[in-house]
Amino acid sequence: MPLILIPIAYLALLAIPLAVIDIREHRLPNSMTISTIALTAVSLTATAILEGGWLSPLWGVLAGLLTFLVGYQLAKKDAIGMGDVKLLTSMNAIAGYFNPLLPLLSLTAGLVLATLVSIITMIFTKLDMKRPIPLGPYLLIGFFAAVSPAAVETTAGAWS
Secondary structure, X not given: OOOOHHHHHHHHHHHHHHHHHHHHHOOOXXXXXXXXXXXXXXXXXXXXXXXXXXXXXXHHHHHHHHHHHHHHHHHHOOOOOHHHHHHHHHHHHHHHHHOOOHHHHHHHHHHHHHHHHHHHHHHHOOOOOOXXXXXXXXXXXXXXXXXXXXXXXXXXXXXX
16 A cells, blocks of 8 residues: 555545534644644655655655745735644645645645635625635645545555
8 A cells, every 4th residue: 555645544534623623713733733744744754765766755745845834934924824834734745745736736726615615605694804714624625636536546556
């Protein structure tokens, strides 16, 4: 079994609890986001060592590092929460492993979905522009939509 599938499975297990907590409390717990970063880092390192080839894991590490650096700057300006930054760090590291451009697709899908839901909600309710929206659920949906085809292909390749 390809080791990169382990953090994907872990994120799948955490997805509903993360989404519910983010919707209710507008936060993503460190215990979940940091553990995902750690598991992703271990999986990328182990993949490089045990499965051979450093290029894909390196792309993953670079995508995660870039995400954290940019996200931290955005969080300092209150444009995004640090929980979202930590969640994106692990998700983009995983996505970057499969393809260096996949983190952009994942992020774009999540943000477009969040924007559409926000617009629809503003039309039908009294949601205003100053009220924060929980990004976690939308980022998770974008991630799984973007990464699932690559993960399925990797799994199929491992079994053949």
